Amino acid sequence: QVQLVQSGAEVKKPGASVKVSCKASGYSFISYGITWVRQAPGQGLEWMGWISAYNNNTNYVQKFQGRVTMTTDTSTSTAYMELRSLRSDDTAVYYCARVSLLMGIVEFDYWGQGTLVTVSS
Amino acid sequence: DIQMTQSPSSLSASVGDRVTITCRASQSISSYLNWYQQKPGKAPKLLIYAASSLKSGVPSRFSGSGSGTDFSLTISSLQPEDVATYYCQQSYSSGFTFGQGTKLEIK
Numbered sequence: 001q002v003q004l005v006q007s008g009a010e011v012k013k014p015g016a017s018v019k020v021s022c023k024a025s026g027y028s029f030i031s032y033g034i035t036w037v038r039q040a041p042g043q044g045l046e047w048m049g050w051i052s053a054y055n056n057n058t059n060y061v062q063k064f065q066g067r068v069t070m071t072t073d074t075s076t077s078t079a080y081m082e083l084r085s086l087r088s089d090d091t092a093v094y095y096c097a098r099v100s101l102l103m104g105i106v107e108f109d110y111w112g113q114g115t116l117v118t119v120s121s
Numbered sequence: 122d123i124q125m126t127q128s129p130s131s132l133s134a135s136v137g138d139r140v141t142i143t144c145r146a147s148q149s150i151s152s153y154l155n156w157y158q159q160k161p162g163k164a165p166k167l168l169i170y171a172a173s174s175l176k177s178g179v180p181s182r183f184s185g186s187g188s189g190t191d192f193s194l195t196i197s198s199l200q201p202e203d204v205a206t207y208y209c210q211q212s213y214s215s216g217f218t219f220g221q222g223t224k225l226e227i228k
Binding site for chain 2: 035061106
């Protein structure tokens with residue numbers, strides 16, 4: 001069965017960087033993309049961007065351009081999201097999800113369990 | 122960027138009620154609209170894709186409709202396990218923006 005397992009919770013100081021991993025299993029990793037969505041405490045879902053595991057093409061939300069890097073390691077079927085220059089308002093649960101693209105229809109069809117990133121001095 | 126606006130922001134209904142949540146896009150998105158369910162403390166789950174297609178394994182009491190700018194998610198007979206926040210998401214342009222969510226509670 002399809003599973004996405006994310007790395008554990010992180011506590012970081014303002015200005016630091018965090019790198020969250022998302023290990024996929026149960027499907028052909030390079031046949032799909034991986035997207036990252038975050039959720040601040042008590043808030044809604046915020047899409048951050050996505051990466052094609054096939055060719056490593058990325059598409060980042062403009063708000064995060066220059067601060068975020070999404071990568072994949074096809075040898076271990078793992079995706080990574082690095083966010084730099086952390087601020088307190090980056091405190092959130094970060095989710096990875098599989099991106100399914102079929103006949104122009106985009107779905108985020110399987111999700112990881114989420115990783116809490118806390119930014120605090 | 123395409124903005125997605127859901128209404129209402131919260132909703133309280135009784136078990137067995139028919140419940141409808143609406144989602145409006147700031148421009149036409151054809152049928153490129155997904156609905157997700159998020160239960161407290163859990164990751165979101167895809168319910169409906171392409172506006173009206175039910176994801177495999179999702180109970181048939183959930184349905185979606187609409188095209189262009191106006192969409193709706195309907196639960197035909199509300200069950201206790203449907204307590205959750207529901208989000209619409211456009212997949213028309215690569216912004217993939219979400220609505221602000223609708224919190225559904227049992228009365």
